[in-house]
Amino acid sequence: MLSRSAGFAALAAARDAVLERAGGDARDGLAGAPRVRVLTGAEGHETIDSAARMLGLGVPGKVAADAQGRLDPAALEAALASGRSPTIVVLQAGNLHSGAFDQFEDAIGVAHRAGAWVHIDGAFGLWAGASPRTAALVRGIEAADSWSTDAHKTLNVPYDCGVSIVADPTAAVRALGLSASYLEAVAGDADPHDRVPELSRRARGVPVWAALRSLGVDGVAGLVDGLVVAAQGIAAGIARIPGLEVRNDVVFTQVCAGFADDERTRALGAALAEEGEVFASPSTWHGRAVVRCSVSNAGTDARAVARTVAAFERAAAQL
Ligand SMILES: Cc1ncc(COP(=O)(O)O)c(C=O)c1O
Secondary structure (H helix, E strand, O other): OHHHHHHHHHHHHHHHHHHHHHOOOOHHHHOOOOOOEEEEEEOOHHHHHHHHOOOOOOOOOEEEEEOOOOEEEHHHHHHOOOOOOEEEEEEEEEEOOOOOOOHHHHHHHHHOOOOOOOEEEEHHHHHHOOOOOOHHHHOOOOHHEEEEOOOOOOOOOOOOEEEEEEHHHHHHHHHHOOOOOOOOOOOOOOHHHOOOOOOOOOOOOEEEEEHHHHHHHHHHHHHHHHHHHHHHHHHHHHHOOOOOEEEEOOOOOOOEEEEOOHHHHHHHHHHHHHHHOOOHHHHOOEEEEEEEOOOOOOOOOOOHHHHHHHHHHHHHOOO
């Protein structure tokens, strides 16, 4: 599964749990049940909106975020106080454009005091917790009710290895569990298919296990550190290009840059793609064109950083 499905699985557990706390039962359907609301930061990822919609919860309410895209805990408190319905709050570890992390200790405290379930979308950022150099970014996440992440992003295993982690295993199984007369039940434990949307599925856990087993704790930390160092190197290098501005605080693996003129930024992205040495995804952040580097390949060493910066310089020189 992908992060979208991992988020879906965790939010399914969340939906059923908050409904149950409110005296409802998702097995009876949502019609007539208390309305479950989902709140995310203004820069929450689109897959969370889509997962909430697939679960019949509608488009999540948006909570104000700061300049780096971090949800504002005070705005969350106000949003929570404005309604009494069962609530799921989705926080983010790693903003797609800035790499920023929500302030988990504050936001989770606020959400839990209001009785909400807290989910963390950590598609690429949850892995910050693996390195002592970046662990502070995810401080407090252990208090959340569920997490989702992608092993195919930061951990560098093949695509389609989303991971959903729910603190209360009974909540996941209640929402997604499935039994059939032709399937042999595993005594004493739930089957993997009881916690995810699929039944027949590839053994995706094998490459994830193999990567973790071969890297070990220090290896994963080194991988994460290497990505961050590469992002910082790219940011420092391209910030020296006249007129090109790095728009985010580079706290993790994302670098977003642009010229004052959006057309020039778009032309930069096109020139990079045309040359083909480097791909920086063209995007729009805070209403302005940006080119975005998301460093996620463990092979991004000092030489790759230098090649990236040189490709940006060549592309900028052409404009
Ligand atoms: C924060 C965040 N959440 C979710 C996703 C979606 O991941 P996937 O494509 O694996 O569904 C991304 C993708 O970059 C992301 O950055």
